[in-house]
Amino acid sequence: MDNTLNEISKYVQEGQSIKVRKLTISALEKGYDYKQILNTLIDAMDIIGKKFKKNEVYVPEVLIASRAFNIALDIISPLIDPNVTNYLGKVVIGTVQGDLHDIGKNLVKMMLVGMGFQVIDLGVDISPQEFVDAVKKHDPDIIAMSALLTTTMITMKNTIKLLEEEGLRDNLTVFIGGAPITSNYARTIGADVYSTDAASAAEVAKEIVRNNI
Amino acid sequence: MLDFFQDDELDIIKKNMELFYKITEVNCMLIDDTGNTVFSQGEMFNYCTKFMELTGDKSPCCGAHLYASKQSELLGESYIFFCPGGLVHITCAIIIGNVFRGALVAGPIQMNITDPYVIDNLIKVYNIPISARGILQSYYKIIPIIAPEKVRYLANLLSIITKDIVGDQKYELKKKKDFYLEQKIINENIQEIKEENNFTSKAYPIELERELSGKVRRGDLEGAKAILNELLGYILFKHSGNNDKVISFIIELVVVMSRAAVEGGGNFEEIFEQNIKFYKTAFSIHNVEELCVWIVKVLEKFTELAFKLNKDNVENTNVIKKALQYINNNYNKNISLDEVAKHVNLSPTYFSRFFSKETNMKFSEYLNMVRVEESKKYLLDLKYSISDIAVMMGFSDQSYYTKVFKNYENISPGKYRKMYN
Numbered sequence: 001m002d003n004t005l006n007e008i009s010k011y012v013q014e015g016q017s018i019k020v021r022k023l024t025i026s027a028l029e030k031g032y033d034y035k036q037i038l039n040t041l042i043d044a045m046d047i048i049g050k051k052f053k054k055n056e057v058y059v060p061e062v063l064i065a066s067r068a069f070n071i072a073l074d075i076i077s078p079l080i081d082p083n084v085t086n087y088l089g090k091v092v093i094g095t096v097q098g099d100l101h102d103i104g105k106n107l108v109k110m111m112l113v114g115m116g117f118q119v120i121d122l123g124v125d126i127s128p129q130e131f132v133d134a135v136k137k138h139d140p141d142i143i144a145m146s147a148l149l150t151t152t153m154i155t156m157k158n159t160i161k162l163l164e165e166e167g168l169r170d171n172l173t174v175f176i177g178g179a180p181i182t183s184n185y186a187r188t189i190g191a192d193v194y195s196t197d198a199a200s201a202a203e204v205a206k207e208i209v210r211n212n213i
Numbered sequence: 214m215l216d217f218f219q220d221d222e223l224d225i226i227k228k229n230m231e232l233f234y235k236i237t238e239v240n241c242m243l244i245d246d247t248g249n250t251v252f253s254q255g256e257m258f259n260y261c262t263k264f265m266e267l268t269g270d271k272s273p274c275c276g277a278h279l280y281a282s283k284q285s286e287l288l289g290e291s292y293i294f295f296c297p298g299g300l301v302h303i304t305c306a307i308i309i310g311n312v313f314r315g316a317l318v319a320g321p322i323q324m325n326i327t328d329p330y331v332i333d334n335l336i337k338v339y340n341i342p343i344s345a346r347g348i349l350q351s352y353y354k355i356i357p358i359i360a361p362e363k364v365r366y367l368a369n370l371l372s373i374i375t376k377d378i379v380g381d382q383k384y385e386l387k388k389k390k391d392f393y394l395e396q397k398i399i400n401e402n403i404q405e406i407k408e409e410n411n412f413t414s415k416a417y418p419i420e421l422e423r424e425l426s427g428k429v430r431r432g433d434l435e436g437a438k439a440i441l442n443e444l445l446g447y448i449l450f451k452h453s454g455n456n457d458k459v460i461s462f463i464i465e466l467v468v469v470m471s472r473a474a475v476e477g478g479g480n481f482e483e484i485f486e487q488n489i490k491f492y493k494t495a496f497s498i499h500n501v502e503e504l505c506v507w508i509v510k511v512l513e514k515f516t517e518l519a520f521k522l523n524k525d526n527v528e529n530t531n532v533i534k535k536a537l538q539y540i541n542n543n544y545n546k547n548i549s550l551d552e553v554a555k556h557v558n559l560s561p562t563y564f565s566r567f568f569s570k571e572t573n574m575k576f577s578e579y580l581n582m583v584r585v586e587e588s589k590k591y592l593l594d595l596k597y598s599i600s601d602i603a604v605m606m607g608f609s610d611q612s613y614y615t616k617v618f619k620n621y622e623n624i625s626p627g628k629y630r631k632m633y634n
Contacts, residue, residue, distance in 0.1 A: 015361070017328050053401060059293050059368075060301075060361035064324050067295070071330055148400070153453065179400035182407070185453040196407050 004030060005040045008072065012044035015064025017071045024072040034079040038114040041069050042107055042198065049104075066106070073110065087118040089141040089209035091175075092134045094122030096147045096155035104178060104198065105146040111202035112144075117209075128159040135168050141209055144175040144201070153180060157189040164190075173208050177201055217245045222309065222378070223252070229374045230254045230317065237367060239322055239357070243307075245315040248279030258321060260352035264298045267341050267349075273297040282306050282316030289389025291368040291375075296321065297339075299331035300356060303368045305375040317378075319371050323358045392506050395442070399505060402446025418447055420593055422469050427586035429470055430477035431579070432520025432572075433541040434513065434534075441466070441512055445505050459501050463508055467491055470515040477519030484518055522571055532557050533571045536564075537579075544583045545607045550576050581617045584608060588618070592630045599626050 004027045011019040027037055048065045051057045091112055095105045105124070112119050120138050122130060126145075135143060143163075147153050156176050163169045176191045186194035193208070195201035218226065230241045231254055240255030265272045277297050285292035286306035293303050302320030306313060332349045335341055341349075359367065421444050428437035444466065452458040467488070474484050491511055498504050522530050539556045540548065553576065554564035568576050584606040591602045603614035618626045 015325050017330060018326065021330065058362075058365045060324055060364040063293060063295065063301070064361055067328070180396075180403055180449060180453065182403070182450050182453055184451065188453075188455065 002030065004032065005036065008037065008040050009044040009047075012041060012068045012072065013048055013065055015061065015068050017064075017068040020068040020072050021075065024075045028076070028079075034076045035114060037072070037076055038110065041072050042110055042114075045069055045107060049107075077113070086116065088116040088206065090118045090120070090138060091142040091144055091205065092120045092122065092131070092138055092140040093144040094126035094131060094134075094146070095124040096145050096152050096159070097125055097127045104148070105144075107198035108144060108146070108177065108201045111198045112205060115202050115206055117142075117202075117205065128155060128162045131159045132162050132166055132168065135163065135172065136166075140172070142173045142175055142205055144177070144205075147176070147178040147181060153178075153185065156181075156191065160190050175201060175205070217251060218243075218314065225378050226307070226317075227252060229378055233317075233319065233371060233374050237319070237370065239319050239359070239367065241317055241319045241371075243315060244275075244278050244282065244318055246279075246313055248275035248282075250275075251315065258352065258356060260300070260349065260356060261298065261321065263345070263349060263352055264335070267345055268297075268339050271339070278302070278304065278316070278318050282318065283313070285316060286313050287389070288393055289387065289391075291372040293364060293368055299328070299335060299353075301359075301364065303364070303371050305368075305371045307375060308379055317371060317375055319367065321356050322364070323356050324361050324364055325358070327354055327358065392502070395506055395509065396502070398442045399446045399449060402443050403450045406447060406450045417451075418444070420590060421447075422466075424586075424590055425466075426469060426473035426476070427589065429473035429512070429516050429519050431541075431582055431586060432477075432516055432522075432537055433583070434516045435538060436541055437512055437516055438509065441509065445508070449501070449505075456499075456501055460495075460504060463501075463504050464492070464495055466508060467495065467511055470512055474515040474519040479515075479518035479521065484515070487514060487518065520572070529567075529571055532559070533568070536568065540580055540583055544580060544587060545605060547607060548580070582621060584614075585618050585621045588614070588626065589629065592626055593633055595630075595634065599630075602626070 004023055008020060008023045008027065011023065024037060028034070045065065048057060048062055052059075052062050093105060093109055093112070105121075109119050109121055120134065120140065122134055131143060131145070134140075143159075145156050145159060147156060160169070160174055163172065163174070173193060174191045175193045175195065176186055176189075177195050181194060183194045186192075193201075193204050195204055226243055230243065230252070233239070233241050234254035238255075240253065240257070242253035243251045245251050261274070265274060268274075274297060277294075281292050281294040281302065282304045283306070284294075285304050286308065291303055291305040293301065296302050298321070300321035301324050302318055302322075304316045304318045306316045308314065329350070332346055332353060335349070336343060336346060421440055425437055425440045425444065428434075428440060445463075448459055448462045452462065471484050471488050471491075475481055494507065495504065498507060522533055536553050536557050539553055550565055551561045554561040557564065559567065565576055568574075568579075572579065574582075588602050588606045591597045591605065592599075597605070599614070600611040603611040606614065608614040608617070615625055615627075618624075618629070622629060624632070
């Protein structure tokens with residue numbers, strides 16, 4: 001049996017970008033669908049994320065794994081969005097102000113891209129004003145915010161408030177997620193969707209956009 | 214720019230940078246609060262010079278160094294990052310007089326393997342002429358390679374060296390680091406609750422409060438912290454967004470712990486005094502996260518009051534703490550006095566006397582107490598028989614377990630089970 005995907009996963013986890021690049025190209029040549037490769041990459045990062053949580057690997061290992069992941073992603077991205085007009089919807093995504101972690105946010109981004117969304121990634125440490133500015137500029141269907149710390153959750157609330165004040169809230173679906181976030185919290189602050197993991201976030205996003213159409 | 218740091222500060226910084234460089238052979242630079250380099254150890258790599266030349270006025274290096282060092286300030290520890298040129302750096306913020314004064318930035322290095330796609334990426338991102346590819350590639354290849362696991366130690370070393378520079382401020386950094394660590398553990402507990410299928414209907418885990426009391430009573434600080442974080446995870450999970458509720462739950466935990474301290478033999482008057490102090494502080498804190506950090510300190514104090522150790526001699530206290538930890542981790546095995554004595558490098562006879570003197574309790578009494586406390590959570594679960602529990606807790610048989618249990622709780626395990634189920 002062909003072992004290419006397993007090898008991609010293994011080398012992403014080890015951060016072996018040269019091997020990951022070669023194998024990704026070879027997987028495409030062998031006829032693998034980009035979605036299969038994307039899922040392999042996300043699974044690999046998920047494994048690294050779990051190991052990181054259990055202190056089995058540390059920041060440096062996560063950094064090189066993310067890098068290998070991005071190299072593979074660069075190769076398959078042209079296949080994901082061959083035609084701009086075919087986007088399922090537009091998402092503005094970012095980790096909220098004060099938060100420095102982006103593994104979860106990146107996973108959600110990848111899943112969304114994989115499903116055919118156009119994703120505008122604002123990065124980490126994003127203030128309410130920056131979110132609002134991005135919404136004005138890009139006019140997205142969905143705004144997705146991630147927080148990894150309980151201290152930064154409040155930024156989500158402030159962002160929603162600011163969106164309301166600016167009259168941008170009505171046609172916008174607000175997604176929130178991250179380790180300390182719960183559905184209760186989402187309700188309290190007036191977010192529309194809360195999801196526990198990257199895969200379900202992308203699924204819900206797809207449903208929402210379809211229903212709106 | 215040199216006058217940005219006072220002479221005596223700069224002396225220590227330079228000395229420590231030299232130390233770092235000589236040991237690691239990794240370049241180290243001092244940046245100020247605008248990201249500009251003030252001083253450096255080790256010669257600048259051609260790769261960096263060329264990259265800066267090619268990016269010119271738009272060179273992102275200073276900004277990136279500064280950004281990373283501010284992250285290090287926020288986290289209270291060193292921060293590892295890829296610089297805009299695709300190389301690994303480690304930074305640690307220098308805080309003097311509570312002000313961010315700059316940072317030490319160590320690097321550049323490569324991790325793992327030379328990655329040929331870095332240069333292609335730079336050309337794309339910074340619009341670098343393709344003709345520069347060859348020269349950048351050759352400069353890139355000679356940047357030292359250090360394995361990821363070693364990079365972590367380098368980061369630790371840089372952090373130690375910076376702490377030496379910042380003097381008393383290191384406690385501030387430690388506070389921040391502890392805060393993030395606390396957050397991480399609480400978040401993990403929230404994640405676990407989320408992953409349970411019926412999480413929305415899960416009732417407040419009152420049994421955990423009982424376990425917390427048990428651990429406070431017997432001086433098992435590590436075990437108590439783990440339970441406390443689990444409880445905090447639950448509270449924040451269930452009531453995030455409703456600060457009043459969260460705060461009342463946290464205050465409730467103070468009550469639980471102070472009762473445990475009294476039951477554990479702590480002095481009532483002293484504990485009562487502490488309670489008053491704690492409540493005053495609790496009501497002056499309006500931020501839930503600060504309360505979470507604060508309650509860990511409360512736990513430490515109550516555990517100390519419940520299980521009083523003779524604190525005159527720090528070394529003795531440490532030996533006892535080590536022994537208690539060992540017992541708490543291995544109570545369910547057939548552990549003996551000899552084994553624990555060996556673990557703390559003392560002879561069994563001496564350890565036996567030492568343990569009694571420092572804890573006012575015999576070794577076997579303490580072990581039995583731990584076993585009884587731990588057995589309680591299994592008694593609440595009807596799938597275990599009492600004889601199973603006896604064996605699981607390391608007792609030789611059910612009748613001995615029952616005898617010991619009665620001795621501590623004044624009721625039999627069977628009655629305890631009925632009472633709480």
